[in-house]
Amino acid sequence: MPVFTRGSDGGEAVTIRVVQWTTGNVGKQSVEAVMKRPDLELVGCYSWSEDKSGKDIGELCGLPPIGLRATHDVDALMALEPDCVIYNPMWFNVDEMVRILESGANIVATAAFINGQSYPDDGRQRILDACLKGCSSMFGGGVSPGYIELITVALANASDRIDHVLISEEADTTAYDSPPTEIPVGFGRPLDDPALPGMTAAATVVFSEAVALVGDALGVVFDEIVCEAEYAKTTKELDLGSWTLAKDTVAGVTIHWLGKIGGKSIVEMRVRWRKGDALEPDWDVGMGWTIEIQGRPTITTKIDILPPPYFEATTMEDFMVLGHILTALPVINAIPAVVAAPPGIVTYEDVPVPLPKGYVPI
Helix, strand or coil: CCEEEECCCCCEEEEEEEEEECCCHHHHHHHHHHHHCCCEEEEEEECCCHHHCCCEHHHHCCCCCCCCECECCHHHHHCCCCCEEEECCCCCCHHHHHHHHHCCCEEEECCCCCCCCCCCCCHHHHHHHHHHHHCCEEEECCHHHHHHHHHHHHHHCCCCEEEEEEEEEEEECCCCCCHHHHHHHCCCCECCCCCHHHHHHHHCCHHHHHHHHHHHHHCCCCCEEEEEEEEEEECCCEECCCCEECCCEEEEEEEEEEEEECCEEEEEEEEEEECCCCEECCCCCCCEEEEEEEEECCEEEEECCCCCCCCCCCCHHHHHHHHHHHHHHHHHHHHHHHHHCCCEEECCCCCCCCCCCCCCCC
16 A cells, blocks of 8 residues: 655655566666655565576666665565556566556556557456456556657647647667567568568557557547558668678568548558668658647647767667666656556556656756
8 A cells, every 4th residue: 555644745745665577678767767756665676587586676777776675576576565566578478467466556567558459369358357356557658659649649639620640750770789679570571571561560569559549539439450561671781780681671661550430540650660771762760759630720749859968878778778768757657646546457548647756856
């Protein structure tokens, strides 16, 4: 249960007990953010690998020691009776999620979850049943999908007619060395591979949930949400560090997730990623997001991600920290609202706008 204390303003302050799930790139930023928020208390941490078990959580996250040790023992963590688990593994595991939710702990997740509608088999229903059994809530987000859709909905609030919503993400990912997440999308495959469209759709299906989230906010029900993709090849072998793209294989993808009514696209999530300097066709790719609400009036905005002047980075790995922060913070800031929410799967439609408390350096 959350701990109620007297706040500095004389009102009632709430401290929410949280457990961190894994200390990978995003998990490290989650821990750092939790340590800054006065309303959150870190009480435990799950280590995915047993060799991290027993080590100080701060040291695992590149921070000073905090006096808490990570553990591989799930039962021990659940015995702490946390109010919320910050779920940051690279891949979701429904069995894990069900176990956490049935214990009574809420979950905020960055592991490919918005509303669970794309989860295979009966995964979503199992999560719902676990929420009801544990009187807990499940929330998923990140930067994209997640935070970007929240901004989209906010922009759409100023139009009295909405004809089409476009969310466009673009990035040159040449320096992003992540074969486990990029090979399933289709990078490195022959362009004429008949399995390519299915691979791309399966690997990016969480974007269909983003489309559904915006549709829910607009009050529309789509007849279908479909995936369409275009591909570009590299005209030379491309060395990406830990892996290589052969000449004439996929080095660029443009993916359209479309929410349609009567055959017309109403909401489109478009993602364009490229690698290398020898792409054919040679797509012009920016960095960041563009959001366009086509209607009365049409509203557009561009979101760029830039380092502050005091940010020190010498490698791409250093710069990637900004992306990890962007992924972690939206769900961390949602914790108070998710803990207060009724049992079930909740999205930005169900919770108030999360507030970024604790990050002003004073």
